[in-house]
Amino acid sequence: MTAPEPALPPAPEGRRLPLVLRNRAFGAVWLGQVLTQAAVRMFQVGVSWWLVAYAVDGAPGLASGLFMAVSTLPAVALAPVVARAVARNAHRSVLRTTAGVAGIVAAALAAWAWTSGLPLPAAYAAALALATCQAFFDPCLTTSVPELVDDEDIETATGFELSTQSLAGLGGALLGALVVDRAGVAGLAAGCAAAYGTAALLISGVRFRTPAASGAADGDPGAAPGGRTLRRILAELPYVRRILVCFTVANLFTTAVFVVIPLYTRSVLAEGGGTVALLEASLGVGTLVGSFTGARVPGRPTVTGAYCLGLMALALALPGLVAGRLVLAGCLAVAGWCVGVIGVRFVSLFQRLVPAADKPGFFAVMQAVLGATFPVGSLLFGLAGDHVSAQTLCLVQAAGLVPAACALALLGAPESVGPVGEPRPATVGGGR
Template sequence: MTAPSAPSAPRATSADGARGRTTPPARERRLPLVLRNRAFGAVWLGQVLTQAAVRMFQVGVSWWLVAYAVEGGQGLASGVLMAVSTLPAVALAPVVARAVARIAHRSVLRAAAGVAGAAAAALAAWAWSGDLPLPAAYAAALALAACQAFFDPCLTTSVPELVDDEDIEAATGFELSTQSLAGLGGALLGALIVDRAGVAGLAAGCATAYVTAALLITGVRFRAASPAAPGDGRTPNEHTTTADGGPAAPRTLRRILGELPYVRRILLCFTAANLFTTAVFVVIPLYTRSVLAGGGGTVALLEASLGIGTLVGSFTGARVPGRPTVTGALCLGLMAVALALPGLFAARPVFAGCLAVAGWCVGVVGVRFVALFQRLVPTADKPGFFAVMQAVLGATFPVGSLLFGFAGDHLPAQTLCLVQAAGLVPAACALALLTGRSAPRPATAGGAR
């Protein structure tokens, strides 16, 4: 495995805080990363707002379909929404990879947030003017998901441009915690806003969040990546230069994964698991309405439990001992148990507690494996890799959403919980088998260890 290109030499602190000292004082190092690195903090807050908005929209519209808009076939209607919301991450992966590799990252992030804000504002105006047709809600979900498909991998790729190497894992933890914060926002606001202000109020709130994120990102300057200079002790990446030292042609996504077999097997394991884990977003509104006989407040409680669990897992994942494959296999097994219990015991506290445990597992797995990928994947391949990672992991989302949505119109919601749990067991076993394989040694700034 070739080591990624090393970071550039230390620079003085800039006015926008994008680059700090290589060895900050102990007092400064004790501050959270988002406070001592203002540029990363602003971009991270922008991601919190965008993902909170898209999640709030998904939760709110899903509840609107189940509780207000659709008389029969609520499961399929909700499943179609989730499928539409996850399709862009898969279909646009090659386009996203090229855009992230060729266009300034700040421009990509700002444009994605701005376009999403315009789409949400247009939907809000339509909903306020009269009855909202279902195709319009689906089209808006597709547009917001397409913007997020550009935003998320671009931010992941940008992490080394915003933080020093020793802060990459902390930055990864903050970045992945965004999804859990977004889940909390969607849980506490999405269904409740629909109950009180309808889809118009929901879309207006989303538009406000997107526009605020675009303004935050506009004020941030990213650190430009610089090539290794001769004699500075850094090792050029063989994928970034040719034999004569010139820039190499971009590598295809297939070749990137083809040369990373260990990483590819891990991605396949989690892709199979996601076929069943993503169904929880279809199951929650169905379980709330048919089993718990609850309303928007119950959906909020359940989504909040999942989000809090993921948040805690994102911030504690780096402290969980063990090799990533062992930790991942154990987390998938624990998640299977957590998802099975609501299928056996129909009670609101049981479902909420089990979702919190499942969310914690998701958070831990995300931190451990994305941090691992940040170090294993060569720097020049990261734009393409993180785009294809999002596509590979999301490939089963539309399929899982449609299958579980269709099944939800014919099977009890408790049975769906048991099916989810059973589907995670083979994925956990496959990941556990990878522990015996030799993994590539992580790369450091100065070369392979």
């Protein structure tokens, strides 16, 4: 077992330093996470804007939708492979290798774009490679938290890691279109390469603790740690399963916003990358505020979720009726707030309803099910964007959320006794 990182001198009582400052190992890895997530989001937003504004004349909607689908497919398609790789390899090696490979890919793309015209297949291939690296990096980082911090700091570290994902994505989204307008894809890829390379160097200098043996053996990749298959877990949680179906349908329409934003900016507003940055920032800030305030919103989660989906439908419909940069920015902020509130309330609900032994398997399948709609929605709305106006796409998004909101409202409260015999209050996850 390697020695832990030297600790900083203790801060005076009542003025304890933040975890990223008093634990240098975690701080370095956390900064690597910020850099990689900002880079991949910057690349996605930047190239999507480049396709719509500069590279494609005939079918920019399809080109942008296909790009976003390619960028999100690895996290869904490779979930079993990622799980095995993270379980069987040293976590520092996985993190360092994926960040390093992503840096090499981005640097090669920058050199190609700088010396000659960049063909579209190269941009798609780079997006697929970077998304694949991130699909390994993110879950590996979450899994390695106990190897970086003491037991009493695990919850703090996890919360810190999750809360900064939105901040990193927001920063990357803000820069993506702006960098493309000023430095082209070559400058965008060079910035991403610098971020990935720095992350790989930071992680290389960190000493991970040797994890204690968990006793888990390699087995059925579709089984949860307690030995129960994911299908059985969901079969015994009908209430949770219905909620997941509602949000899977809703996500088909909500995730298309990342395709609609550049199309709306170009075809309706006739503006540039600065407007794309403003709109992405509005959505990101709204999501952050919703994440911080979601626990204070009263009511049962299903009722709150139904109201939030209804409010999101109104927010997405308004830009379809009234065109304007500030109108769209304000509506995206409201939609983002709804997303943040829904995330907080329903993850908390699932933490209470799902038995502890089934949680790792459940959250794995939850991410796969909800994430599977992203590439489908991107393709469908991108293709439609070449035939109908972006304002019509906003109205379609809004209409698609209404059935999901109604279905969620009709679910009511969970059973007073859980499917595995655990007593549960009738208003689990209700208002505080």
